[in-house]
Amino acid sequence: MNIKIAVIQFPGANCDLDAIHVLNNVINVKTDLVWHNHFKEEKYDGVILPGGFAFGDYLRAGIIAAHSPAIEEARIMLKDGRPVVGICNGFQVLTEAQFLPGALLQNDSLKFACKWVNLKVENNNTACTNKMNLGDVLAIPIAHGEGRYYTDKLKELEENNQIVFKYSTEEGELTEEANPNGSLENIAGVCNLEQNCVGLMPHPERASEEIISPKGTIHGQIFFKSMIEFIKRRLA
Amino acid sequence: MAPQEFEVEITLMNKPAAKDPVGATIQKDLLAKKGYDMISNVRSGQFLRIHLKAEDENEAKEIIEKMCNDLRIFNPVTQNLTILKVSKL
Amino acid sequence: MAPQEFEVEITLMNKPAAKDPVGATIQKDLLAKKGYDMISNVRSGQFLRIHLKAEDENEAKEIIEKMCNDLRIFNPVTQNLTILKVSKL
Amino acid sequence: MTKVDINGEKADVEMTIDEYEKVRKLLAREPNITELGMFDVMWSEHCSYKSSRPKLRIFEDAEANYDYVLAGPGQDAGVIDIGDGYALAFRIESHNHPSAIEPYHGAATGIGGIIRDILCMGVRPIALLDPLRFGTLKNNPHSQWLFKYVVKGIGDYGNCTGIPTIGGEVEFDESFESNCLVNVACIGLGTIEDFKHAPSRAYNPGDYVILMGGSTGRDGIHGVTFASRTLTEMSEEDRPAVQIGDPFTKKLIIEATLEAIKTGFVRGLKDLGGGGLTCATSELTGDGDTGGNIDLRKVFTREPGMNSYEIMLSESQERMAFIVKPEGLETVLDVFRKYEMSFAVIGRTDDSKVLKVFDGNNIVVNIPAKALSESPTFKREEKRPSYLDQLLSQKTPEPTIGLDEIIYRLIASENICSKEWIYRQYDHEVGVRSVVKCGEGDSGVLRIIGTNKFIAASTGVNSKHCFLDPFNGVKGGLVEECGNIIANGTKPMAMVNCCNFGNPEIPESFWYFSKSVDGMNEFCRTMRIPIVGGNVSFYNEDEVKKTAIKATPMIMVVGLIEGQDNIITLPFKEPGNYIFLIGETKAELGGSEYHSVIYGLEGGIPPKVEEVKIKEIWDFLFELYSNGMIKANHDVNKGGFIITIAEMCFKNKLGAELDLKNCFDDHLRDDEFLFSESYGRFIIETKPNDYDKVLKLAEKHNVNIKKIGVLNSTPKIIIKGLRTKDIYLDIQKLRENFESTIPNLMEI
Numbered sequence A: 001m002n003i004k005i006a007v008i009q010f011p012g013a014n015c016d017l018d019a020i021h022v023l024n025n026v027i028n029v030k031t032d033l034v035w036h037n038h039f040k041e042e043k044y045d046g047v048i049l050p051g052g053f054a055f056g057d058y059l060r061a062g063i064i065a066a067h068s069p070a071i072e073e074a075r076i077m078l079k080d081g082r083p084v085v086g087i088c089n090g091f092q093v094l095t096e097a098q099f100l101p102g103a104l105l106q107n108d109s110l111k112f113a114c115k116w117v118n119l120k121v122e123n124n125n126t127a128c129t130n131k132m133n134l135g136d137v138l139a140i141p142i143a144h145g146e147g148r149y150y151t152d153k154l155k156e157l158e159e160n161n162q163i164v165f166k167y168s169t170e171e172g173e174l175t176e177e178a179n180p181n182g183s184l185e186n187i188a189g190v191c192n193l194e195q196n197c198v199g200l201m202p203h204p205e206r207a208s209e210e211i212i213s214p215k216g217t218i219h220g221q222i223f224f225k226s227m228i229e230f231i232k233r234r235l236a
Numbered sequence B, C: 001m002a003p004q005e006f007e008v009e010i011t012l013m014n015k016p017a018a019k020d021p022v023g024a025t026i027q028k029d030l031l032a033k034k035g036y037d038m039i040s041n042v043r044s045g046q047f048l049r050i051h052l053k054a055e056d057e058n059e060a061k062e063i064i065e066k067m068c069n070d071l072r073i074f075n076p077v078t079q080n081l082t083i084l085k086v087s088k089l
Numbered sequence D: 001m002t003k004v005d006i007n008g009e010k011a012d013v014e015m016t017i018d019e020y021e022k023v024r025k026l027l028a029r030e031p032n033i034t035e036l037g038m039f040d041v042m043w044s045e046h047c048s049y050k051s052s053r054p055k056l057r058i059f060e061d062a063e064a065n066y067d068y069v070l071a072g073p074g075q076d077a078g079v080i081d082i083g084d085g086y087a088l089a090f091r092i093e094s095h096n097h098p099s100a101i102e103p104y105h106g107a108a109t110g111i112g113g114i115i116r117d118i119l120c121m122g123v124r125p126i127a128l129l130d131p132l133r134f135g136t137l138k139n140n141p142h143s144q145w146l147f148k149y150v151v152k153g154i155g156d157y158g159n160c161t162g163i164p165t166i167g168g169e170v171e172f173d174e175s176f177e178s179n180c181l182v183n184v185a186c187i188g189l190g191t192i193e194d195f196k197h198a199p200s201r202a203y204n205p206g207d208y209v210i211l212m213g214g215s216t217g218r219d220g221i222h223g224v225t226f227a228s229r230t231l232t233e234m235s236e237e238d239r240p241a242v243q244i245g246d247p248f249t250k251k252l253i254i255e256a257t258l259e260a261i262k263t264g265f266v267r268g269l270k271d272l273g274g275g276g277l278t279c280a281t282s283e284l285t286g287d288g289d290t291g292g293n294i295d296l297r298k299v300f301t302r303e304p305g306m307n308s309y310e311i312m313l314s315e316s317q318e319r320m321a322f323i324v325k326p327e328g329l330e331t332v333l334d335v336f337r338k339y340e341m342s343f344a345v346i347g348r349t350d351d352s353k354v355l356k357v358f359d360g361n362n363i364v365v366n367i368p369a370k371a372l373s374e375s376p377t378f379k380r381e382e383k384r385p386s387y388l389d390q391l392l393s394q395k396t397p398e399p400t401i402g403l404d405e406i407i408y409r410l411i412a413s414e415n416i417c418s419k420e421w422i423y424r425q426y427d428h429e430v431g432v433r434s435v436v437k438c439g440e441g442d443s444g445v446l447r448i449i450g451t452n453k454f455i456a457a458s459t460g461v462n463s464k465h466c467f468l469d470p471f472n473g474v475k476g477g478l479v480e481e482c483g484n485i486i487a488n489g490t491k492p493m494a495m496v497n498c499c500n501f502g503n504p505e506i507p508e509s510f511w512y513f514s515k516s517v518d519g520m521n522e523f524c525r526t527m528r529i530p531i532v533g534g535n536v537s538f539y540n541e542d543e544v545k546k547t548a549i550k551a552t553p554m555i556m557v558v559g560l561i562e563g564q565d566n567i568i569t570l571p572f573k574e575p576g577n578y579i580f581l582i583g584e585t586k587a588e589l590g591g592s593e594y595h596s597v598i599y600g601l602e603g604g605i606p607p608k609v610e611e612v613k614i615k616e617i618w619d620f621l622f623e624l625y626s627n628g629m630i631k632a633n634h635d636v637n638k639g640g641f642i643i644t645i646a647e648m649c650f651k652n653k654l655g656a657e658l659d660l661k662n663c664f665d666d667h668l669r670d671d672e673f674l675f676s677e678s679y680g681r682f683i684i685e686t687k688p689n690d691y692d693k694v695l696k697l698a699e700k701h702n703v704n705i706k707k708i709g710v711l712n713s714t715p716k717i718i719i720k721g722l723r724t725k726d727i728y729l730d731i732q733k734l735r736e737n738f739e740s741t742i743p744n745l746m747e748i
């Protein structure tokens, strides 16, 4: 199977090359870096909106990028069930584009936070978690200033199983101390109803190689491998 | 009539449920500083001052309203948008 | 006279001669691209709405100005503080 | 300030009458206002190094003396060849004065500036470092304000541009209260080809000159003359000299520039920093031995009605000048169009050796291209401050509180405590290169993806030591920064420095500069470390107290290592392993944290540096490394070696039992031994069965080494064998003290 993935390069994206590196060299799946105005969906089996500061995050993180032509292309992919994945800034873009519910607000601390956190898997059916187990705890770093998840439809999300990751302790407890930004219910990542669109604030691409992982874990790989698995199942 | 230049001022503020950490922090700082107990509440928001050409004030206001809704200048999940003022320059 | 309750609205904006990358980007990369080319300029700033007790409007203003300086909420080197409105509640 | 009269027009310039006469001689006529402004800026201290240049000449020519140095001092950044076809560029700069009055934007644009310096070497910026100085934080809202917003400014700019801040340093000391120091360093990585494609010279006549990036505004006119004066001399009008940073535009400039270089059509590149278009055009043509025609009407301005003087002197941020081959013009412009960057073709180079600037049809500047770089120099007087003798003779009082209490206080002091509050705000992982991250080791270690190579960088210097003895103090800074990267297993490759001093016109201030340069020079020559760049920031004075800042010759050292297995880390690894103290401890408590925290003393005898001894220790360590005998390593500095040991215990929750009997000289007091800041020492962890081999190798290298203890898994540090009673330290309490200081002061 010739799977091909696109990483969108918005002006101001800065984890684009990191995602490309991990997908091409670690996961070994053919991945292109595509400038946002040049993106054409028909060539790709999945798309990743990477981290960074698209358009400087001016006005509001993700809002200007949500108006990029790349989003209209991604919408076609969303509709026909291909995976559309947003990491950090990409997650912010996906909420602003209303692919995903909720919003990401300034961290409670008012400060940018760069650190390794633990994520508890709350839904292992999505395009990016199908190779995980419910309740698994993943070590993955965050790096954001506007990552406080908020929604006025919490109940709906819970009922529809749209919460994918929650910040937890190493043991999987959902404590306040484990919540790095004040997110509602410790929510770190969500999906759409169809579960082919996933967004999360932490950076799996920074947790996919032993050499840059403080404890030698590579939990980020499972995220991308799940995505490949999802594509394979869809194409099969 | 030739279009004229207008100035519009808008604010974007978080809905109460979405919290306002900036306002809350200022208030906390005030508590720590002595002599500001007359201040009972601080709310923060974003402010935009926009210059545009329009036929008249009404049109100016309509353009801005349409733009704010169309482009989601405010996020309806978390924010309220207020047009403070439309004035001719 | 007993102190009364006032609402003061202020903005903090970069001085006119200084750049405002936020406003410029909103205009260039959002509004202009989406057809809102009647909009010629966008300047962004911070907005604060403060409730406080004071003897009169003047005092209310003075307290707010002092507070913004004291708490270093703004820096006169690069920003202007404007009191948009003082109103009795 | 000098008043000059040009054809009846009066103007105020910074230059002296003698300099003005020199301008007239160079031009063989009166300069016009624009030309005069250009000379004024280019001959300012900041641009011309007129006070420091004569002294800096003593540095050896790194390009000539080290085969791996590709660019040395004088270039926008130092560049070294790290093998496998890769080049590493790095530089450090100050942004002190702007940050002291507008910490957020001052620091942010400092980062913006240093990124540009690296970018214009043709390579991708991959790391930032930020050595900082503030007044003490406790009970000091002003220092807290500066600290908070400097860190935020650096974070916001670095994070947005996607360049990880991999390390830094900070000291808090009263002398920096009104004049804080914000030094910023950047490291860039590219191929040697990339580097060769981007010389800062326009050496070919007929090429296009393109201005790309942000628009030109009235902001920042005279930013450099501003940096060449002390703070209170500034009038209110000078203040908008602080610029607003735009990291988003900078990020696009980085990508557009790197992509433009890849087209092969770029023949020269220069960033617009201090001196703006004046500096860029004159240096490009002057250094390239060409000339050029520039049309100011083409420059895109932010404000209407800007005159030629303003356009030539504006220091608006986020701009780059490109020299492009004629046949590649459209290809390069297409790159800029893709990124939607504004650009203007503002002129062409020629072989006239004259820089001609037009405002439409009017010629407004007509000067020999090299003239602007022919600034006069000053021979400044130097004089050793008379207060030093008294300071150096200060004695260490007898401790009146327990040694345990002293250690608990030291580890909580602002200068020793954890700096996590800072680096959590910096994205230190973007780029997926960070192998040893902030707080995990003595230096930041990055992998070079696609090779088996790693680089390390560390920055800092001890300002208290330099205040007492700049010559040894700066050497100590080099020992420490080299020590930091060596502790991680890497070999020092090159250094850059940023000299922060007071007013050079004051002989005592200039003495500090002069002695620091001497110390740096002597150490680097002896140890064979090339000095590949530097920056000088004078006029750092507290005008109210009429005192200069403590001398701060900031150092950054870059190191290289092959093979992941050769990287050494800081935390102790395993109970049962031995702890060794390497290097000799002397009664060198002058300028120590012990003196300042416990007794409020600034004086005493500061540590000295003996290069021979240092060299022996480094050679010894590398031999231990190559035998795989070191499990953990951390260099000893502020607060002495117990602090070092405590820091090594934290991560893996280990404890240590120390027996110091026979470990120190008879004439040393307990507190002198425990809290001395003698340079060049390390704490290492080894396996018990390597004991004999370690001692044998130490003997071979003539290195002073003592086994001082054993690791265990109880959360205590027990210190026996002192002359006074044993010390029991609770690691949990040490850790709380270490970690809570800055958050407690900053998060009310």
Ligand SMILES: Nc1ncnc2c1ncn2[C@@H]1O[C@H](COP(=O)(O)OP(=O)(O)O)[C@@H](O)[C@H]1O
Pocket: D130, D131, D132, D165, D166, D167, D168, D169, D170, D416, D417, D419, D420, D422, D423, D426, D437, D438, D439, D440, D441, D442, D443, D444, D460, D484, D637, D638
């Ligand atoms: N201003 C700063 N910016 C970023 N990181 C910093 C800063 N100051 C200190 N650090 C980081 O904190 C850690 C400890 O720093 P420091 O106490 O100076 O170490 P050492 O004593 O080993 O030289 C290092 O990882 C260093 O890079």
Ligand SMILES: [Mg+2]
Pocket: D442, D483, D484, D634, D635, D636, D637
């Ligand atoms: Mg160290």
